[in-house]
Amino acid sequence: MTAFILRRVLQAIVVMLVVALVAFSLFQYVGDPVQLMLGQFATPEDRVRLTHELGLDQPFYVQFFHFVVNAIHGQFGVSLRIGKPVSVLLAQRIPATLELSICAALLALAVGIPAGVYAGLRPNSWLARTLLSLSLLGVSLPTFLIGILLILVFAVILGWLPAFGRGEVVHLGWWSTGLLSKTGLMSLILPTITLGLFQLTLIMRLVRSEMLEVLRTDYIKFARARGLRDRAINFGHALKNTLVPVITITGLQLGSIIAFSIITEQVFQWPGMGLLFIQAVSYVDIPVMAAYLCLIALVFVTINLIVDLLYYVVDPRLRADRPGGSGH
Template sequence: VGISLPTFFIGILLILVFSVWLGWLPSYGRGETVAFGWWTTGLLTGDGLKHIILPAVTLAIFQIALVMRLVRSEMLEVMRTDYIRFARARGVPKRKIFFRHALKNTLLPVITITGLQIGGIIAFSIVTETVFQWPGMGLLFIQAVQFADIPVMAAYLCLISLIFVVINLIVDLLYLAVDPRLKSDAASKE
């Protein structure tokens, strides 16, 4: 369900259930804000936190479902390898096999996809911002497209490109922490 439904439809369903039927959460807007000099935020007030729950869940459902499917398929593949069989034959506890051996080798593609998805959330949350009427970068970009404001569109695209580059750099640095083959290559070169 998390992968097959489009984000805007998930947002509308969440509004229907949690705002209209149950009345627990607000359906739109940013909520009460607090000013700290030039910076205003709604994340430090109770009302602002209530307003962020539905958009955050809307953006997270697809990402969580994607990462869960990826981890499951990678774990199934890794569990069929020879070193896992040898660890089982030696009597290594299942918990240690899962978390120390299998999951560690599963993390490389998961880190790659997660990094790309984080960039995608930042860049393409325009639809979610529109559904929940959030005054964010998405609204700014939509208004720039409507009014053919080329400098704003170019600045938005440059900022998104920078965010993708930084996230890819962080992902590459995480590879060094996760992949033991890269550690041994770096140690042998020194």
């Protein structure tokens, strides 16, 4: 177990270093910072001095090393556009994105898995067929279109829900939450549906097809021959086997929810990291872009690690280092 975790953590570190290298090399393409900072009337001596002070005369790998050390401490420099440290900007924006993403993921799981199980168990019922047809819409409609349609119906025509923003937020230490105020919760509904709908339909279709597959296996047939109750077969044996592949996909999707919240945040003017990133792109605000890149990579790597560990818990076949195995 320890060896397994250690191996995965090492792999994660390698991935993070590669991403950091990409983020670091972004800086090489944005012109000369020394020139920018000194302005027109600097002497060559000023140039040499500042280049030395900024450490830009040092070899590439030393600069990269400093970049990584700073990144580990959360220091990505100062935003070129806003003039505040990137770490402060991100810290302000993280709660909004995380709350939105987690709500969307919970919605996708809480509706997607039961709907998928139902559609797998009763593939010929009218409800299952309806769910399946509707899910095609969810998979094929682009996120921004869903968002705009929802705004049109629920904010513009019906006027039930706010069309943009986060509503009123409550500050708990450095964390700002929209979950504790009525307007905050109301504002959360449309973006959550917009962001979660694609994942919801994806999870539902995946669970359904896996469930159908598993129900055809010999061990389910044998479980029936053993006279087990339907509930034990469907929700004990079949569902557990279904969840093995579902865990992977869901884990990866969770990462993409956070990463792709960019579009939803843009549509709803949601003050999260995605919106910050979009604005950074249009102003070529490299420090913010680099920090965002590293942060998203960290999210993906962490989720992958958790997925691997979950696998390990769910599937005994992976626990190969257990004693007494007859070899495989």
